[in-house]
Amino acid sequence: MSDADNLDFSSATDALPPELLESAAVLHSALLAHDLPAVKAALADGAPAWYQSPDSGWGALHYAAEWGSEEAVRAVLEGGGVWNAVDNLGNTAGDIAISRNEEGTYTLIRDAGLRSELLLNLLASHSALKVLDPTPAGDLESFLASRLVYRQDGAGQEVCAVVVQDADGRDVQVGVMMGWERRIMEETVHLLSEAEPPEGVDGLRVLNVGFGLGIIDSLFQALSPTRHTIIEPHPDVLAHMQATGWMGKKGVEVRRGKWQDVLSAQGEQGERWDVVFFDTFSEDYADLMEFFALLPHILSGPHARFSFFNGLGATNALFYDVSTRLAELHLAQLRIETEWEDVWVEQDVRDAWEDTRSYFRVGWYRLPVGRLRAG
Numbered sequence: 001m002s003d004a005d006n007l008d009f010s011s012a013t014d015a016l017p018p019e020l021l022e023s024a025a026v027l028h029s030a031l032l033a034h035d036l037p038a039v040k041a042a043l044a045d046g047a048p049a050w051y052q053s054p055d056s057g058w059g060a061l062h063y064a065a066e067w068g069s070e071e072a073v074r075a076v077l078e079g080g081g082v083w084n085a086v087d088n089l090g091n092t093a094g095d096i097a098i099s100r101n102e103e104g105t106y107t108l109i110r111d112a113g114l115r116s117e118l119l120l121n122l123l124a125s126h127s128a129l130k131v132l133d134p135t136p137a138g139d140l141e142s143f144l145a146s147r148l149v150y151r152q153d154g155a156g157q158e159v160c161a162v163v164v165q166d167a168d169g170r171d172v173q174v175g176v177m178m179g180w181e182r183r184i185m186e187e188t189v190h191l192l193s194e195a196e197p198p199e200g201v202d203g204l205r206v207l208n209v210g211f212g213l214g215i216i217d218s219l220f221q222a223l224s225p226t227r228h229t230i231i232e233p234h235p236d237v238l239a240h241m242q243a244t245g246w247m248g249k250k251g252v253e254v255r256r257g258k259w260q261d262v263l264s265a266q267g268e269q270g271e272r273w274d275v276v277f278f279d280t281f282s283e284d285y286a287d288l289m290e291f292f293a294l295l296p297h298i299l300s301g302p303h304a305r306f307s308f309f310n311g312l313g314a315t316n317a318l319f320y321d322v323s324t325r326l327a328e329l330h331l332a333q334l335r336i337e338t339e340w341e342d343v344w345v346e347q348d349v350r351d352a353w354e355d356t357r358s359y360f361r362v363g364w365y366r367l368p369v370g371r372l373r374a375g
């Protein structure tokens with residue numbers, strides 16, 4: 001038995017201000033009485049959703065799970081309920097939901113856990129989704145200051161690459177964009193092409209963030225958009241766009257700069273697009289989340305469609321799963337529903353790398369298509 005096993009928290013509980021204990025009791029009673037308005041009122045009054053009764057160890061989330069009300073569980077979680085608090089018998093609110101066979105309340109609690117765990121990981125920089133890489137492959141400023149190479153590899157694959165140093169100090173090329181992704185881009189455009197502008201607006205308005213090889217932009221052009229905006233900051237990519245005729249293309253508007261700068265310059269009543277695609281380089285999950293937060297302000301409405309290159313964590317099936325699920329949860333918080341389509345890329349990635357570092361090692365690509373929930 002460790003010292004921690006001998007700790008007695010009752011004195012600490014006794015030391016809590018009596019008003020706090022009283023409001024916790026009001027909250028617990030409202031949950032026991034299955035009185036949702038009273039639960040919400042207690043939480044709004046500042047009742048401590050985290051508080052656990054010393055005799056049972058039950059907190060508000062245990063009571064909400066025992067009740068089996070999804071609304072109550074949601075309210076308690078939003079009010080600060082602790083998803084992983086254990087009672088005096090070692091049970092969490094999630095265990096209670098499972099024992100009652102309540103999938104809805106269980107999922108709410110599990111998802112709160114997933115969000116909080118992964119956020120903690122991100123903040124603590126221990127996450128598999130956090131890029132801790134000071135080279136141009138993991139640091140935007142260093143990427144923007146690096147020279148890029150446009151070339152064809154031995155198998156005739158188009159490559160746009162940046163040179164980075166590996167752990168042994170040797171130069172290695174990392175693909176910024178590679179031809180093997182063409183099938184993914186084709187399927188993405190196919191699914192995004194179901195987007196429609198709002199009533200009264202003629203023609204499709206497309207926003208693509210990150211030009212790379214211009215594969216997706218060429219495919220977007222085939223949809224004959226009335227406005228086709230491309231955001232791109234890298235001088236070598238911009239020079240390549242100039243050389244390949246993109247700067248003067250009718251209806252195409254190239255915004256030079258990082259999306260962080262270009263899009264933050266537009267105010268509340270800013271521009272909207274019917275199709276938005278996001279595929280940058282050297283950015284991590286925190287950047288992606290920051291971009292997600294802009295979506296409600298730049299998508300034109302429920303008939304607009306959004307996708308992003310879903311490649312974070314794709315060197316490992318578990319990380320890829322977690323990253324995909326996490327993105328879905330974060331988008332749902334922004335009232336964006338995501339549908340996923342699997343694109344099999346095993347064959348495409350097997351022979352793709354030659355002398356470049358591989359960045360996609362799972363055999364399937366989970367293609368997201370997001371839409372704003374109506375209302």
Ligand SMILES: C[S@@+](CC[C@H](N)C(=O)[O-])C[C@H]1O[C@@H](n2cnc3c(N)ncnc32)[C@H](O)[C@@H]1O
Nearest residue numbers: 210211212213214215216234258259279280281
């Ligand atoms: C993977 S490539 C895009 C490939 C493109 N989807 C295609 O079909 O060819 C990534 C591009 O994003 C650009 N990029 C990187 N960081 C960016 C940022 N913060 N804002 C806008 N573009 C960025 C890079 O310079 C690069 O051109």
